[in-house]
Amino acid sequence: MANRVVLAPMAGVSNAAFRLTVKEFGAGLVYAEMISDKGLITRNKKTLELLYIDEREKPIALQIFGGEKETLVEAAKFVDQYTNADIIDINMGCPVNKVIKCEAGAKWLLDPKKVYEMVAAVVDAVKKPVTVKMRIGWDDEHIFAVENAQAIERAGGSAVAVHGRTRIQMYEGKADWDVICQVKENVDIPVIGNGDVETPQDARRMLEETGVDAVMIGRAALGNPWMIYRTVHYLETGELMPEPSxxxxxxxxxxxxxxxxxxxxxxxxxxxxxxxxxxxxxxxxxxxxxxxxxxxxxxxxxxxxxxxxxxxxxxxxxxxxxxxx
Missing domain, CATH: 1.10.1200 (Non-ribosomal Peptide Synthetase Peptidyl Carrier Protein; Chain A)
Incomplete structure (x- = not known):
């Protein structure tokens, strides 16, 4: 990774056209939007189209989601063998109901044992590095971020990205950076922090306050790839570049x-x-x-x-x- 600034996966947004445009503004790593394991297994045309990667985007993580071990493993093997992705990422944070009903996405957050079993099965089945993007927990009473991250590490996961909100919060309220910090303190694999990074100054503050290895930027980059460039430049030089005309x-x-x-x-x-x-x-x-x-x-x-x-x-x-x- 060229730097510590990462583009988040965003459903309905993070296609190759968007990713390449943001990549050219200096993102160290980009994530593709999440892809259904069952869509890959059934060779759904629209799902397969989501696998397209322009070589200029690399390094890139392709993200898959699913609720059953067998189908998730098969989807991961397909990505491993038939795409030029650098990383296979597992979605463990999507909060929307149609994903939750499939026992996928943020539903995993309630069961560290399942997290271990699912990630371990995927790691054993593929050659590419496997990472996970997750939220800190289901709700305020069920925050298992540290346990889940430790399960990912034990299972052979190469890194974990942590969004500092619960499933119940969706995209509202404040991201809890304290929990992200706790995750970083309790695992040895790289941790990427996500949530409420809206300015280059926020990115530096997250790195300093949580100790994460990289920051992930999502909504702040929508229509604003300069956010990536300005953040990279600010972290490297301390200089805040002007907004675009x-x-x-x-x-x-x-x-x-x-x-x-x-x-x-x-x-x-x-x-x-x-x-x-x-x-x-x-x-x-x-x-x-x-x-x-x-x-x-x-x-x-x-x-x-x-x-x-x-x-x-x-x-x-x-x-x-x-x-x-």
Whole structure:
């Protein structure tokens, strides 16, 4: 790993187009969005498409999830043999109901014994390093982060990423860095801290307060790959780089869009890019009107025209009003 800044796996977001764009801003390691073990075993077309990795993204961790040992192992073996991923990561943190109902994701958090058995079975079946991304616990009464991390280590896991929230918290409330620190103090494998890293200063503070080996950035990188670059630079030099200009934001947004078109085709890319464009435009005056226009765009040409119009107006005057194309 080139540095201590890691891009988190985010469902519906962390595809190859997004990952490569963020990787070029200096991420030391990127994670792909979680992939269903049963989808891999049944060779579901959409699931298999999630396995695509551009060599320029590496090193990369492909993340799988499942609730049954046999299917999880088979999925891991498939990733091991047929993909160019560097790491196989097991999801032990997804809080959504449809994953929990499959006895997968955050449901594992309640049973350190199952954690050991599942991770050990995967480690024994593959050659690639196996890591786990988990939450600190199910709820405030069931925080088994240390026990689960120790189980992962005993099972042969190479590293663990810890999101400082419980399953019940979902993505709300404050991440508990104290528990992340406890995990780091009780295992010898590398620990990656995740949760509430919204600025480069937060990243340094997490490293100092918890002792983790690396920081994982998720939502703060949405529409903002500069967060990765600025964090890497700040950790290495202590210098805080300036925020990007509107033109820079639009140019990278358009690059991301072109990659998404190549990956998924124009029709799907236009619709998926709507949310990404809104993230790139966050903080720009008049972005509400721009978002409305973007959400009505049907073609790549229309979307590009809207975005270029925004950049042109900001270049002409300091605080422009958005005018629809």
């Amino acid at each position: 509107v033109r820079e934001k639009i140019d990278v947004c358009l690059l991301h869009f072109d990659r998404l078109i190549k990956l998924k085709g124009e029709y799907i890319a236009v619709r998926e890019m709507r949310k990404h464009a809104a993230w790139y435009l966050k903080g720009i005056r008049g972005n509400g009107m721009v978002r409305n226009a973007i959400n009505q765009a049907e073609t790549a040409e229309e979307l590009r025209a809207i975005l270029n119009n925004v950049a042109a107006q900001w270049e002409e005057q300091e605080k422009p009003e958005f005018q629809a194309v």
